[in-house]
Amino acid sequence: MAVAFNEQWRDKTVTPGAILYVACEGGQGFRKRIKAYAQHFEKENALPAAPFYVIDAAPNFMDAAIVNRILAHAIDIPNLSAIVIDTLSRALQGGDENSSTDLGTVINHCTHLYRETGASVVLVHHSGKNKSANMRGHSSLQGAAYAVIEVQKRGFYRALAVEKLKDGEAEQVFPFSLVPVVIGKDDQGDDITSCVVKHQAMKDAFADIKLTAFAIKAREVLIEMLETGELPTVTAIEDAIIAKKQKDLQSEGKDLTESYKRKLRQRCRDGVEELVEKMPVAIGIGDDGDTLVVHKEEAFIMSGDDDV
16 A cells, blocks of 8 residues: 555655555455555545555466456556465465466466566465465475565564565564554444554564563573673573572572572573563574574663563
8 A cells, every 4th residue: 555655664665656456355355454544544535546456356377368367457557566466375276286387377477467567466375384384385486486575473463574585685574563443334333343554663562572570581681692792592591690690699698509500590491482482573592492593683672571
């Protein structure tokens, strides 16, 4: 919508152009979202003239003749920037997404649309049951894509994560939330609702996360490491928390037993793993099981603690 209305997207300048959206499934729900967008952002008067076109059908992208019919519509649209196919699975009628031959046919047809119109072709697709295995289906789709952007849903936030970007910066993360919008009443007088996207800053996306005491301690040590440039590792965080506890006890003439140190180290590790579990787009644990990979430092530089 930002492209169609020539408006900034997250403070980024866009190249304006027309959009052709092929709503293969849930066309009625998609039109509700357009209405919610226009209402929420006060675009109702401007919407009819916006170069945003919808095909409410499920064309078969295995069929070259049908793809050429879409092309005939597309080439009549001035300054077309993107053709969105939502979803790939509905457009793959009679085909097998695990087949390199069938997906190759769809990829070739998408390439044909791109070459003839100059517009980007965006395929909306699903991940498999194993989220870590990337998108569902044959790997040729991932290989052919210029960019892969994953919509992630977590317990505390949603985000767009740039998984792949040829000739650009991958691993960018853009948090957002969904805001409900009442767009009318049904025959029984109940609200008809849809939603719009509300952009968030990285630190705001994690503002409502509740952390246990040891996760908070781990975060505090991690912030110190980021500020001093020290390489963050799970072991280093454990050592820092244990050293602080040891110093506090020594001031009282006491000492840590080896048994208590082992228990404390495990609780520290649990705290780090909690951070990774609740903030996966911001931090992860490397392949060695110890090095912490911080994707977004700004997620940790926030005011206030979130004690349970």
